[in-house]
Amino acid sequence: TQLLEQSPQFLSIQEGENLTVYCNSSSVFSSLQWYRQEPGEGPVLLVTVVTGGEVKKLKRLTFQFGDARKDSSLHITAAQPGDTGLYLCAGPIRGNTGKLIFGQGTTLQVKP
Amino acid sequence: ETGVTQSPTHLIKTRGQQVTLRCSSQSGHNTVSWYQQALGQGPQFIFQYYREEENGRGNFPPRFSGLQFPNYSSELNVNALELDDSALYLCASSFGGGWNYGYTFGSGTRLTVV
Numbered sequence: 554t555q556l557l558e559q560s561p562q563f564l565s566i567q568e569g570e571n572l573t574v575y576c577n578s579s580s581v582f583s584s585l586q587w588y589r590q591e592p593g594e595g596p597v598l599l600v601t602v603v604t605g606g607e608v609k610k611l612k613r614l615t616f617q618f619g620d621a622r623k624d625s626s627l628h629i630t631a632a633q634p635g636d637t638g639l640y641l642c643a644g645p646i647r648g649n650t651g652k653l654i655f656g657q658g659t660t661l662q663v664k665p
Numbered sequence: 666e667t668g669v670t671q672s673p674t675h676l677i678k679t680r681g682q683q684v685t686l687r688c689s690s691q692s693g694h695n696t697v698s699w700y701q702q703a704l705g706q707g708p709q710f711i712f713q714y715y716r717e718e719e720n721g722r723g724n725f726p727p728r729f730s731g732l733q734f735p736n737y738s739s740e741l742n743v744n745a746l747e748l749d750d751s752a753l754y755l756c757a758s759s760f761g762g763g764w765n766y767g768y769t770f771g772s773g774t775r776l777t778v779v
Binding site for chain 1: 669755
């Protein structure tokens, strides 16, 4: 069974601090996606990483896909209160194209 | 370009009742996937509809069923509601039965079963 495990589950930091969220699996994924979800809203796609070892940057957010394509990380530099939300990693269910499996999410609170 | 719209936004039902949730896909998208998200958890895949047919199903009982219409909108029906069905139900649309270009999610329907 494919599983995606995120850590930490909760993170509360001060504005300006850096943080890293991890997404790990014992299974190989062809690619992984990261979403951000705010209360009362659906998840919004941030990035898709496809190649093992790939690094993508989105302003202050840096996403990395592990060399073995079993893990990914999200690093936020100088976090701001607007970064507050639930961060979810997701990958395609093997043999079931077009369907995603999600991690349990990391709730980030950035205090001013 | 319109996004994904879901209705209703909130719903309270009694255990044993039936419920229908609705979703209009984003313009140009022909695939709709439904997810259940319990509080504090990631979304869990229920099923997907592509070209009006079910195109894969997650680990949900048969009392969860759906439809897709020619305009690609979709319905999720849940019969014999149980307390554990209380959750945020998310609809996501995409193109071509795949997910490579990412899903566009609606804001969800918050279902409470009492």
